[in-house]
Amino acid sequence: MIPAEFDYIAAFIKRRSGIVLAPDKTYLVESRLLPLAHQLGLAGIKAIVAGLRRGDATLQRLVVEAMTTNETLFFRDRLPFEQCERLILPQLIAACPPGGTIRIWCAACSSGQEPYSLAMLIEECGFAAQARFEIIGTDISQAMIARATDGLYTQFEAQRGLAVRRLLQWFAQEGTHWRIAPQLRQRVTFMPLNLLEDFSRLGHFDLIFCRNLLIYFDQPTRAALLDRLAAALTPGGFLVLGAAEAPDRLSDALARHRDEPSLIVRADNPISARPTRPLAGIED
């Protein structure tokens, strides 16, 4: 791949997904796009770039999907789920008016393990009997949304993060794969969504998971997305970011939870630990 091809692909990916590809990511682009070229019968990166320049919409989508990282596992990092069980969901249930619905959004859900983990938690902890829940999972990749909707996982995926008792309780074996139980499948609505685009039509959420996505964006894109996520939170809502990406400085609209610094809440929430100085955005 010549530098001009890398530059074109990097600019295209940034424009379409927000993902920043530093110049040292040539190997990454090649390792993701050469198999795609082979799959599509294209001669190589040069042919992919030509297709992108022509405006081939299918190729554009496939290139974006190939360049996104879909690493995920059930109950990833554990702590956010422990916080959901101990603090977030009980608080949301207590504040939920009779007949109300607690709305949860997994904003970059990949193949669905995160929203299904939340659905398991809601069932296992008896929260489902205390309130009505709506869980939405979105991802930029249509292929990942199709996998999440299907709810069928390989043996490797099913074993990563899932205790074996949960596997038996919530999955049915299909050969070497494991399918999520209908009870959990019905709890989650999946749809493709590019977070760079307007998502106000989804409405407001009491809990937003947006983990391990901001790390791929540059500072202005991160700050803008955080502001828009803040606008999508209900006044008492929570925002859960990835373990490695909780920013030192937040936009004015957000603040850390007073007692659980890894959790983000709206700055106007009384349980927030308000920032000590006006903040314009997070830093690189």
Next chain:
Amino acid sequence: MQTCLVVDDSAVIRKVARRILEPLAFTVTEAENGAVALEQCLRALPDGILLDWNMPVMDGYEFLRSLRKLPGGNKPQVIFCTTENDVAHIAKALHAGADEYIMKPFDKDILIAKLKEVGLLAG
């Protein structure tokens, strides 16, 4: 330092498990079947046991049933690690006192996740 007994008739699997466990600060011992493992447990109970199912002399299931009858035999965290990958075997293992279950083939991430699940690793 925690101890882990790897019970498998495959020397390759025992070596792979050792290479994963030792950097995680486990002291690893090995046994090639359930009978040898039981002898070791009579001398000293490990903190964890990674246990194959199908082995000559004494299989993993019989070993587990015998282990749990020993004084203090409920203490070790037992993780089955086997090619018996169907629901019936998993349920049978749990009923006999297994704490976790790994379906082969496995990798480092899966073993670490299961060690965390049974409390042998923090996190």
